[in-house]
Amino acid sequence: MEPLEPRAEEDLSIQAAGLAADGRAATFEELFEQVAGGAYRLAVTLTRNRSEAEDLLQEAALSAYRSFASFARGTNFKAWLYRILINRHYYKHRQKGSRPATVELEDTPELYLYARRDQLGAATGEDPAASLMRKMTAEQVRRAVASLPPEYGAAVSLFFLEELPYEAVAGVLGCPVGTVRSRLHRGRRMLQKLLWQMALEAGLVGGPQAREATV
Amino acid sequence: MKTRGRLTCEETFRRLDRYLDRTLSERELREVEAHLEACVACASEYRFEKHIVEGVRTKLRRIESPPGLVERILGRLGEPTPSGDGGDDGAGGPATG
Numbered sequence: 001m002e003p004l005e006p007r008a009e010e011d012l013s014i015q016a017a018g019l020a021a022d023g024r025a026a027t028f029e030e031l032f033e034q035v036a037g038g039a040y041r042l043a044v045t046l047t048r049n050r051s052e053a054e055d056l057l058q059e060a061a062l063s064a065y066r067s068f069a070s071f072a073r074g075t076n077f078k079a080w081l082y083r084i085l086i087n088r089h090y091y092k093h094r095q096k097g098s099r100p101a102t103v104e105l106e107d108t109p110e111l112y113l114y115a116r117r118d119q120l121g122a123a124t125g126e127d128p129a130a131s132l133m134r135k136m137t138a139e140q141v142r143r144a145v146a147s148l149p150p151e152y153g154a155a156v157s158l159f160f161l162e163e164l165p166y167e168a169v170a171g172v173l174g175c176p177v178g179t180v181r182s183r184l185h186r187g188r189r190m191l192q193k194l195l196w197q198m199a200l201e202a203g204l205v206g207g208p209q210a211r212e213a214t215v
Numbered sequence: 216m217k218t219r220g221r222l223t224c225e226e227t228f229r230r231l232d233r234y235l236d237r238t239l240s241e242r243e244l245r246e247v248e249a250h251l252e253a254c255v256a257c258a259s260e261y262r263f264e265k266h267i268v269e270g271v272r273t274k275l276r277r278i279e280s281p282p283g284l285v286e287r288i289l290g291r292l293g294e295p296t297p298s299g300d301g302g303d304d305g306a307g308g309p310a311t312g
Contacts, residue, residue, distance in 0.1 A: 029289055032285070033285050036280065036284060036285045036288070037279075040278075040280045041275065041276070041278045041280075044278055045278075050281065054281070054288075057284075058291060062292060111264075114260055128263065129262075129263045129264070129265075129267045132267075132270070133273070134270075136270075136274065138277045141270075142278060157275075160272045161275055161276065165238065181233075184232070184236070188268075191271070
């Protein structure tokens with residue numbers, strides 16, 4: 001049995017704690033620069049396209065900048081910014097009034113892709129899941145994640161991008177650990193259906209027989 | 216479902232997400248691993264799910280910021296924003312995690 005990879009070390013950099021390398025309090029700009037790449041990746045997994053992602057990050061940065069005096073030095077700037085960004089995303093989503101097909105997605109059974117592993121087009125000896133992931137582009141995977149209902153997408157995005165423990169995800173989202181666990185479990189189940197749909201649209205998997213089996 | 220070791224297949228399956236997320240207790244971790252060592256079907260499911268998780272993570276982490284992103288964003292912080300663009304961003308309190 002393959003050993004599990006060790007969990008990534010918690011980010012304890014002094015930049016994340018709000019201090020610069022020389023021990024003084026870091027400026028907003030210095031802190032933002034350290035986490036902008038990760039924040040952008042989070043934004044693109046929540047939004048429909050890169051333009052919306054940059055807009056979301058811009059708005060979150062502005063809100064954070066204006067509230068920087070309330071940021072407690074010694075706490076995690078990245079987590080603080082991420083929470084602002086996710087809350088901004090929730091707000092904009094409510095404003096749009098868009099209602100994704102949550103009910104249909106929530107009916108997704110367990111092991112959705114595993115049940116279709118024979119239709120993933122793996123070469124002889126290749127793991128079907130590895131085959132699917134190899135064929136899908138980063139953009140296709142991003143679109144699948146971004147298609148999740150917001151509350152599930154935020155948990156799934158944080159988990160996949162940052163590899164945070166449940167408690168840390170709960171801290172960013174401001175919800176109980178049990179809620180995180182539930183959203184991750186259901187969100188990942190929904191994501192498998194979205195990945196399948198994305199791969200089907202792209203002609204990477206399935207065929208007429210597969211389409212009949214897709215519900 | 217067949218029983219392999221102490222956990223049944225169903226019990227192992229219920230723990231699969233947390234096993235993938237490395238959030239099981241030491242005892243549960245050993246129990247799941249013991250089952251996966253003994254049960255070909257469950258081991259196949261585990262490997263499949265692990266490849267999906269790793270594949271999604273790898274693809275998402277390849278997303279790069281566009282050139283000049285930080286400069287553009289920081290450069291706009293002093294610009295006036297449209298009125299009425301509110302929304303609770305939860306910026307007021309300390310963050311945990």
